[in-house]
Amino acid sequence: MAESGRRRSLERAWEHWRGGSTPPDEVRPEILSSWQRSAEHLPESVDAAPLADEGETRSLFEESPLSAAVNRLEGALRSAAEDGDLVVAVTDPQTRILWTYGGRVMRNAAEDINFVAGGRWDEGSIGTNALNLALRNNRVSTVFAAEHYAPIVHDWVCWAAPVHDPVTGVQLGVLDLSTTWDRGHPIGAATAQALARLLETAVPATGHPGVTRHLDTGLHLRLLGAVEVHLDGVRLLLTRRQGEILAILSLHPEGLSLGELHAHLYGDERVSTSTLKSEVSHLRSALGGRLASRPYQLDLPVTSDVDSVRSAVRRADARAAVDAYGGDLVPGTGSPLLAETAEYLAVAVRECLLVDPDPLAVLAYSEVVPDAEVVQRALDALGDEPHPARAELSARLAAALR
Incomplete structure (x- = not known):
């Protein structure tokens, strides 16, 4: 038009x-x-x-x-x-x-x-x-x-x-x-x-007194669609590998041995344990020492968007699941554990929407995942009922089919 x-x-x-x-x-x-x-x-x-x-x-x-x-x-x-x-x-x-x-x-x-x-x-x-x-x-x-x-x-x-x-x-x-x-x-x-x-x-890195900072305590991880780490409200600038280690440890709050962490992070890749120990040492410093060893375990409260998605899926809350789901878990990761978890989350959110194809939730989901079947299910559920999301859902369906 x-x-x-x-x-x-x-x-x-x-x-x-x-x-x-x-x-x-x-x-x-x-x-x-x-x-x-x-x-x-x-x-x-x-x-x-x-x-x-x-x-x-x-x-x-x-x-x-x-x-x-x-x-x-x-x-x-x-x-x-x-x-x-x-x-x-x-x-x-x-x-x-x-x-x-x-x-x-x-x-x-x-x-x-x-x-x-x-x-x-x-x-x-x-x-x-x-x-x-x-x-x-x-x-x-x-x-x-x-x-x-x-x-x-x-x-x-x-x-x-x-x-x-x-x-x-x-x-x-x-x-x-x-x-x-x-x-x-x-x-x-x-x-x-x-x-x-x-x-x-x-923006000056030190900021100004007039700016309100996060008052949260503990570690918050954004792992879906991108990786962002906040410790006690302050964003940490970490390497990609350090982000992967944090993601793996957050999925195993009970802790992991050196061998288990190595397998989950590198899989069959030929990387020495001394390299992993060095990565963990740098990460421990960034976390102010709050990363225990024997087993390797995060020694502070941890929240993440992965937890939010899992919780929403368990209670069949499609809209909350989509709100928390920003895309692939640690995009581009080579970690076998993270790749497997990413597939599980993608399937879980998709199945949740197929069961409850809330039009607004599907619209938000289609911004991240162009899935024709999910969009079609939402349109089918609407039937002839007028809805403000109908036109955009139809456009998303056409785009996904192309």
Whole structure:
């Protein structure tokens, strides 16, 4: 569908929904959910985003690690705005704009609706928008034309990506690119994500006192789709092999002998036990000594997304299983134990969805695994019932079949 046709279709869908009717299938589930939340707090018409105190906003920006990052990259951000006829914005974790710069075309339009420093773009203040969704879902988000809740931004398209503290993984805010819908570009979301990653590399490693750190204790492992390790709320930068060792030990809380750990990690690969001992020694140092030997065992509380998936599957909670399942266990691993466990988890989540093909759970799952049978099962379960996920499920089915 051409962008002009898509815009008209979304405008009709928004008006349909505002009139109290079920919106057409082209409204994405995350947009519909946001519309519903927005309607609980906002009137039908919003003239502009509310403005926070200017002095307070300036102080928050100066205290934020994003201040140093923006200052280092300001030239690149300004160029992106001017070259693409965009407005670039950086927010805090509450979706308050801390810094913004507009190209010639967008500068006045942004000022008219308080898309400026101090503007509050949380869902409760302005309704559905890409900045808020990127922070809520912790991933890049696009909101096009009348997908916005407020008519004042129905002429806009926005792409936003969360920005994280490079050490702790805490959300510091979001980077957003916005322009008018007719100036949209297919790589807008990718550009926003690339600029957000660039900002992350420029964030001072020590952070600032004003940034809230994780208060968790113990070890938390993200092992599905990617490997991230947090110790007492602080992200550890480990080697791939160290991540694999942690994954294996988390699957064996009772501990493993040197020979067992070697077999689970290397399989038939010819690697000396002294090499493994060296890897474990470095990992023990990174964990502050909380890795016992004889047997090798993690000596602290451990949680992981693997545990979350297993628990959800056991209680037949398909949506929770999908929420926790980010993809393959330690992608690309050569460990026979991890490869076997990855296959078990993949099959377990798939079977859970085949038994309970919740449309929204299947939609989220299909973003990670293009499985035609699972998507077809969800569509079959819907029958003729209208559902906001139907159109996107049909599109995912067609893509998976291709």
